Amino acid sequence: MWIANRTEGTVSRLDARTGHVLVTIRIGDPARLHPNCEVDYDDSPAGTFLIRRCDLPSALAVGAGAVWVGRNDTLSVVRIDPATNRVVASIPVGVHIFGLAASDSAVWVSAYEDDRLVRIDPGTNAVSLDLPLPHGPSGIATDGDKAWAVAYRGSSVSAIDGASGHVQRTIPVGWQPFPIAVSNGSAWVRNEGDASLSRIAVASGTVVATVPIDAFTGTDGIDSLAVTDKGIWIGGQRLQRVDPSSNRVVESLPFEGRPVTAGDGTLWVIGISGLILHIDPRR
Numbered sequence: 106m107w108i109a110n111r112t113e114g115t116v117s118r119l120d121a122r123t124g125h126v127l128v129t130i131r132i133g134d135p136a137r138l139h140p141n142c143e144v145d146y147d148d149s150p151a152g153t154f155l156i157r158r159c160d161l162p163s164a165l166a167v168g169a170g171a172v173w174v175g176r177n178d179t180l181s182v183v184r185i186d187p188a189t190n191r192v193v194a195s196i197p198v199g200v201h202i203f204g205l206a207a208s209d210s211a212v213w214v215s216a217y218e219d220d221r222l223v224r225i226d227p228g229t230n231a232v233s234l235d236l237p238l239p240h241g242p243s244g245i246a247t248d249g250d251k252a253w254a255v256a257y258r259g260s261s262v263s264a265i266d267g268a269s270g271h272v273q274r275t276i277p278v279g280w281q282p283f284p285i286a287v288s289n290g291s292a293w294v295r296n297e298g299d300a301s302l303s304r305i306a307v308a309s310g311t312v313v314a315t316v317p318i319d320a321f322t323g324t325d326g327i328d329s330l331a332v333t334d335k336g337i338w339i340g341g342q343r344l345q346r347v348d349p350s351s352n353r354v355v356e357s358l359p360f361e362g363r364p365v366t367a368g369d370g371t372l373w374v375i376g377i378s379g380l381i382l383h384i385d386p387r388r
Contacts, residue, residue, distance in 0.1 A: 106118070106119040106120075106121045106365075106373065107119075107165055107167060107172050108165075108375070108381070109162040109163075109164070109165040109174065110129075110162070111160040111161065111162060111163065112135060112159075112160065112161075113135065114131060114132050114133045114134055114135045114161050114162070115129050115130060115131055115132060115162075116129070116130045116132055116162060116165065116172070116174055116185065117129045117130075118130070118187075118190060119381075121371070124381065124383050128190045130185060130190055130191070130192070132161065132162050132174055132176060132183060132192070133161050133162075133176045133178050133179070134161075134178065135159075135161040135178075137161075137178040138158070138159055138161060138177065138178050141158075142158060142159035154203065154217050154218075154241070154243060154257070154325055154326035155218065156324070156325055156326055157201075157203055157217070157325075157326040158177055158201055158218065159177075160177065161176060161177060161178055162174045162175055162176065163175035163176070163177045163201075163202045163203065164202050164203065164204050164205040164214075165205060166205035166206050166207040166212065167207060168206075168207025168208050168209065168212065168227075168247075169207055169208065169209050169210070169211075169212065169227035170187075170227075171184045171185060171186060171187065171193075171207075171227065172184070172185040172187055173185075173205050173207050173212050173225075174205075175202030175203075175205055175214070176195075176202070177201050177202055179195070179197070180197065180198060180199055180200060180201065180202070181195050181196055181197045181198060182195075182196045182198055182202060182205070182212065182214060182225060183195050183196070184196070184227075184230060194230040196225055196230050196231065196232065197232075198214055198216075198223045198225070198232060199223075199232075199235075200214065200216035200218075200219040200221050200223060201216055201217070201218045201219060202214055202215075202216065203215045203216055203217040203218070203242070203243055203326070204217075204242075204243060204244055204245040205245065206245040206246050206247045206252065207227075207247070208247045208248075208249045208267070209227075209249065210227070210249065210267065211224050211225065211226065211227070211233075211247065211252070211267055212224070212225040212227055213225075213245050213247055213252045213254075214245075215238075215242040215243055215244070215245040215254055215255075216242065217241045217242060217243050217257065217326075220237060220238060220239050220240070220241065220242065221235060221236065221237055221238060221242070222234075222235075222236045222238045222242055222245075222252070222254055222265070223235050223236070224236075224252075224270060234270040236265070236270055236272075238254055238256070238263060238272075239256065239259065240256035240257070240258040240259025240261070241256055241257040241258040241259065242254045242255065242256055242257075242263075243255050243256075243257040243283050243326070244257075244282065244283050244284045244285040244294070245285070246285045246286055246287045246292065247267065247287070248287045248292075248307065249267065250266075250267050251264050251265060251266060251267055251273075251307070252264075252265040252267055253265070253285055253287060253292050253305075255282045255283060255284075255285050255294060256275075256282075257281055257282060257283055259275075260277060260278060260279065260280055260281065260282060260296075260298075261275050261276060261277050261278060261282075262275070262276045262278055262282065262285065262292065262294055262303075262305060263275050263276075264276065264310050273310070274310045276305055276310055276311065276312060277312075278294050278296055278303040278305070278312060279294075279296025279298065279299045279301045279303055279315065280296055280297075280298030280299040281296060281297045281298030281299075282294045282295065282296045282297070282303070283295060283297050283326075283328050284328045284329050284330045285330070286330040286331070286332050286337065287307065288332040288337070288349075289349065290306065290307050290308065291304050291305060291306060291307060291313075291349065292304075292305040292307060293305075293330055293332075293337050293347075295318070295321070295328065295330055295339060297321035297328065298321075300317065300318055300319065300320040300321070301315050301316060301317055301318060302315070302316040302318050302337070302339065302347060303315055303316075304316065304349075304352060314352040316347055316352050316353060316354065317354075318339055318345055318347070318354060319339070319341045319342070319343065319345060320341070321341065322341050322342050323340075323341065323363070323377070327363065328340070328363065329363045329364060329365060330364070331364035331365050331366045331372060332366065333366055333370055333371075333372060334370055336348050336349055336355070336356075337349065338364040338366075338372060339364070340361075340362055340363040340364045340374065341361070342361050343357050343358060343359055343360065343361065344357070344358040344359075344360045344361075344362075344364060344372075344374060344384075345357050345358075346358075358384070360374050360376075360382055360384065361374075361376055361377060362374040362375050362376035362377060362380075362382070363375045370385075371383060371384065371385045372384040372385075
């Protein structure tokens with residue numbers, strides 16, 4: 106399991122069984138982002154993610170046999186080889202990296218400030234697509250065949266063909282959508298502005314359900330969804346689980362923070378204070 110220490114310029118690798126930190130890898134120097142990043146994290150302007158420019162690393166994704174990390178001091182994405190725990194490539198992307206998603210065939214970069222979506226070919230470690238995408242692309246996910254890019258200011262999600270980069274459709278969702286996850290034929294999007302979760306059918310590109318959930322609480326630009334075989338997990342002041350068979354919240358746990366998953370069916374919750382909880386929802 107990989108954790109981006111977003112104000113320290115490092116990435117930590119954890120043993121998913123024990124939670125022990127195995128190694129911490131230096132990515133860059135956050136001081137290089139200053140003085141333009143003297144931002145109060147507890148008083149960020151509502152509706153803007155400019156605060157995320159100050160994060161280093163700014164994003165992290167795992168795919169194509171590598172770990173991909175955003176560096177906004179150099180406007181580049183670095184590639185870590187998990188076999189050696191070393192940075193093996195640095196790829197200039199020319200945009201401020203907000204989100205990352207990776208599959209075996211592509212690494213996708215969302216650039217909220219620049220209104221662009223960038224695709225990296227993991228076979229060549231080079232940019233293979235630079236696509237204008239308006240209204241603040243933020244959350245990004247991929248299922249291999251498609252990339253799903255959330256437009257925070259546009260209250261929509263774009264489905265993008267993974268091979269051609271063609272925007273196949275733009276799907277209206279709720280107000281101020283941000284985190285997105287793809288699982289079992291659906292794309293799930295949390296709408297932070299109206300306390301709802303939109304379910305999009307991947308095959309048709311239509312919203313098939315809207316689920317009421319807790320209101321968003323946290324720092325602008327810091328939110329996530331996690332998928333396990335038990336359902337979709339949503340963070341905040343408590344952890345909620347949505348059952349995809351009924352499209353409703355069926356469980357609420359008293360754990361504050363953002364959920365992530367290590368892919369083994371268990372759940373990790375990154376607390377606001379930096380404390381990480383390991384939960385086995387199968388028990």
